[in-house]
Amino acid sequence: MNGMLSGTGNLDERLERILFDQAKIRDCIAEMGSRITDDYAGGSLTIVAVLQGGVLFLADLIREIRLPLRMDSISVASYHGGTSSSGTVTFHQNRLPDVEGRDVLVLDDILDSGRTLAAIMGRIQEDCRPRSVRSAVLLSKKVNRAVPIEADYTGFEIGDEFVVGYGLDYQGEYRNLPVIGVLRKEWILPES
Ligand code: IMP
Ligand code: MG
Numbered sequence: 001m002n003g004m005l006s007g008t009g010n011l012d013e014r015l016e017r018i019l020f021d022q023a024k025i026r027d028c029i030a031e032m033g034s035r036i037t038d039d040y041a042g043g044s045l046t047i048v049a050v051l052q053g054g055v056l057f058l059a060d061l062i063r064e065i066r067l068p069l070r071m072d073s074i075s076v077a078s079y080h081g082g083t084s085s086s087g088t089v090t091f092h093q094n095r096l097p098d099v100e101g102r103d104v105l106v107l108d109d110i111l112d113s114g115r116t117l118a119a120i121m122g123r124i125q126e127d128c129r130p131r132s133v134r135s136a137v138l139l140s141k142k143v144n145r146a147v148p149i150e151a152d153y154t155g156f157e158i159g160d161e162f163v164v165g166y167g168l169d170y171q172g173e174y175r176n177l178p179v180i181g182v183l184r185k186e187w188i189l190p191e192s
Contacts, residue, residue: 011174015165015181020156022178025138025166028155029057032136033064036105036153044068046102046130050120051075052175053109056167057138061107072097074106074124078116083162083170083188089119096128104130109167110139111154114147121149139163139180162188 020028036045044067049058051073062069075092097104104124111117117135124133136153143160164170165177170188 011177012179014174014184014187015177015179016184018179018181019158019163020166020180025155025178025180026060028138029060030064032153032155033061033066036061036136037064037066040067040103043103044070046070046072046097046099046104048097048099048104048106048120048124049073050106050108050116053167053169054107056175057109058107061136070102072099074120076116076120078113083191089116091119091123096123098128099124100129101131104128104133105152106133106135108135108137110141110163111137111149111151112141112144114145114149117151118147118149138166139168 045065047058047062047069049055049071054073058071062071074097076089077092078089106117106120106124108117108120117137121133121135124130134152137151138155140151140154140157141160142157161182162170163180164174164183165180167175168180169175170183174183
């Protein structure tokens with residue numbers, strides 16, 4: 001395209017390796033959705049997505065769940081631009097999801113150190129009086145766990161590598177990639 005910077009690279013070309021393509025992600029989410037449908041059969045659910053990373057997962061997963069369902073979201077940050085967790089979880093909102101007496105399923109893109117999910121689950125449990133709280137994550141880096149927490153539903157286990165795409169970002173970008181992959185080193189800034 002005229003006027004475009006040369007050498008910035010197509011978004012897909014910035015990936016060194018694709019871990020999960022669209023078909024793999026779709027199949028995994030369809031399977032998770034049917035398990036959730038079976039597990040909550042006869043009931044209803046409130047899905048609470050963790051912004052921003054959980055948004056694509058939310059949109060695809062809810063269409064695989066055949067139950068009466070409500071949606072809400074929660075906004076937190078545990079990353080501050082780099083490729084490793086900062087260790088603190090900041091809640092960006094005062095209003096917590098209205099889930100009193102309801103079965104809640106918290107969705108996030110990835111379970112890494114576990115601090116984010118642990119903080120959110122704890123907060124909902126303590127302050128929102130739900131009937132139950134469970135969790136679903138698309139990815140899990142088990143080797144990195146700093147807090148003893150596992151999700152009730154996990155899509156894929158991965159190793160200790162930084163991934164982007166399908167909701168996962170590096171410095172706010174790459175969430176719109178339809179696949180999940182590892183960024184080429186030249187697109188990661190040196191950490192100061
Ligand atoms: P935790 O609190 O360390 O479990 O971190 C969870 C959050 O860190 C996720 O919601 C992601 O936003 C972010 N995160 C962890 N690993 C990655 C990654 O490989 N790529 C992009 N974001 C990540
Ligand atoms: Mg996130």
